[in-house]
Amino acid sequence: MPFQKIQELLVETIRQEIQRTNGCTDPGSVCFAVSLAVKNLQNIPEQVHVTTSANLYKNAMGVGVPGTGQAGLPIAAALGVFIPHSEAQLAILDYLEPAALEQAQKFLDEGRVKVDFTSSEGALYICARVKAGKDNASVVISGDYTHVAQIIRNGELLFSDKGSVSGSASTQIHQLVYADIYKAIITTPPEHYAFLLEAARVNQQAVEQAGKLPQLRFQKNCSNRLNQQGIYHQSQYNTALACEARMSGAPVPIMALGGSGNQGITNFLGVLSVAEELGAPDQKVAVALALSAGTALYIKSYLNRVTALCGSALAAGPGVAAGTVYLLDGDYDCVVHAIQSTVAALNGVLCEGANLLCPFKISAAAMLAINYANLACCGIFAPAGHGILETDIERTFANLGRINQSLNSADQLVLSILSARSHNHQAGHEHIPQMK
Numbered sequence: 001m002p003f004q005k006i007q008e009l010l011v012e013t014i015r016q017e018i019q020r021t022n023g024c025t026d027p028g029s030v031c032f033a034v035s036l037a038v039k040n041l042q043n044i045p046e047q048v049h050v051t052t053s054a055n056l057y058k059n060a061m062g063v064g065v066p067g068t069g070q071a072g073l074p075i076a077a078a079l080g081v082f083i084p085h086s087e088a089q090l091a092i093l094d095y096l097e098p099a100a101l102e103q104a105q106k107f108l109d110e111g112r113v114k115v116d117f118t119s120s121e122g123a124l125y126i127c128a129r130v131k132a133g134k135d136n137a138s139v140v141i142s143g144d145y146t147h148v149a150q151i152i153r154n155g156e157l158l159f160s161d162k163g164s165v166s167g168s169a170s171t172q173i174h175q176l177v178y179a180d181i182y183k184a185i186i187t188t189p190p191e192h193y194a195f196l197l198e199a200a201r202v203n204q205q206a207v208e209q210a211g212k213l214p215q216l217r218f219q220k221n222c223s224n225r226l227n228q229q230g231i232y233h234q235s236q237y238n239t240a241l242a243c244e245a246r247m248s249g250a251p252v253p254i255m256a257l258g259g260s261g262n263q264g265i266t267n268f269l270g271v272l273s274v275a276e277e278l279g280a281p282d283q284k285v286a287v288a289l290a291l292s293a294g295t296a297l298y299i300k301s302y303l304n305r306v307t308a309l310c311g312s313a314l315a316a317g318p319g320v321a322a323g324t325v326y327l328l329d330g331d332y333d334c335v336v337h338a339i340q341s342t343v344a345a346l347n348g349v350l351c352e353g354a355n356l357l358c359p360f361k362i363s364a365a366a367m368l369a370i371n372y373a374n375l376a377c378c379g380i381f382a383p384a385g386h387g388i389l390e391t392d393i394e395r396t397f398a399n400l401g402r403i404n405q406s407l408n409s410a411d412q413l414v415l416s417i418l419s420a421r422s423h424n425h426q427a428g429h430e431h432i433p434q435m436k
Contacts (some may be wrong), residue, residue, distance in 0.1 A: 020161035026074035029319025045130035058119035062355035064249020078104035174301035210245035240363035270320035292323030308407035317365035324373035337381035343371035
């Protein structure tokens with residue numbers, strides 16, 4: 001591929017993979033699917049039945065749904081019935097009104113919502129079925145959180161896009177080598193990545209909004225125990241606080257990366273913490289954000305969209321390491337060393353679904369990534385040829401992909417643990433403290 005085409009591909013890929021969300025993407029996607037099904041039903045349904053992939057079900061079980069004080073998919077599905085804004089996709093909860101919440105809660109309490117999962121579809125799958133009298137409609141989402149694969153009404157196929165999302169720009173980068181990705185991003189005029197500065201500011205604003213919620217764990221002041229100042233504390237505070245607010249169900253908009261709000265939080269806030277510490281100019285910050293995002297998306301191309309490994313730790317974390325090295329004026333070798341060190345430290349971190357453990361994981365990933373970037377620029381790094389680290393960075397990423405694929409049994413075990421716990425909560429959903 002001509003080098004200019006690689007530059008254009010990366011700009012377009014990163015632009016496509018940045019998306020505004022309100023709440024976790026998994027329940028948001030279910031709400032979107034139900035809303036779209038109701039739109040095609042052209043009536044308020046009597047029953048809603050949602051089937052998701054096991055991975056998506058696991059991810060959504062313990063995460064707060066903004067404005068509801070509840071966690072999980074049942075309330076998200078019920079809200080989809082009464083929020084007629086499917087065009088908003090993952091930002092559909094922006095339109096949540098008190099009347100819609102009251103209607104959705106009544107709908108849910110009457111037992112009109114059924115949510116289950118299947119292991120026979122891909123890692124990211126939703127089928128939302130709605131029924132009113134003799135009429136019925138269904139919407140299938142697969143491959144990506146907003147990729148509508150099929151719409152059916154009363155047995156008539158209204159829309160079909162069964163082709164996978166593999167033809168998108170985000171998967172074309174898998175054919176590249178990382179050295180070309182690095183070179184293409186740092187040689188692209190910074191103004192082409194100016195949109196990332198705006199996206200990063202949205203996530204920075206999320207920290208400011210979360211800072212007004214005294215009930216969050218990461219609001220507590222621990223400075224009386226240890227001196228917690230400087231870049232590592234700031235990166236921990238920013239990423240953890242924004243993530244905790246989001247996982248708790250606070251109505252805090254986030255710019256997601258690669259379909260994950262937590263990856264967006266890690267990527268943008270990790271790099272911003274370093275940039276602010278260094279006083280880096282906007283043009284340099286834009287390139288650092290692009291290198292971080294491009295690295296994360298490239299690693300994700302070796303993994304599934306929804307993974308058994310924690311994507312924020314193993315994709316966004318190394319991305320932050322790469323972006324930090326760039327801000328520190330390190331060269332390509334330093335970038336590779338920083339990524340390898342981050343992978344070495346975080347390899348094996350499992351995804352346990354979206355929940356209140358996520359702030360601890362992503363803040364650890366951000367801190368470690370920044371630290372290992374600094375060490376790499378000083379000549380201290382994890383040596384290739386040990387563990388899963390290979391001399392060629394692409395082979396390291398391929399090893400990560402192989403490990404991810406091998407973790408199906410661990411993923412199923414996590415799901416069984418979460419499912420068993422959810423049965424202890426009435427109606428299959430857990431109430432959490434209301435975020436105001």
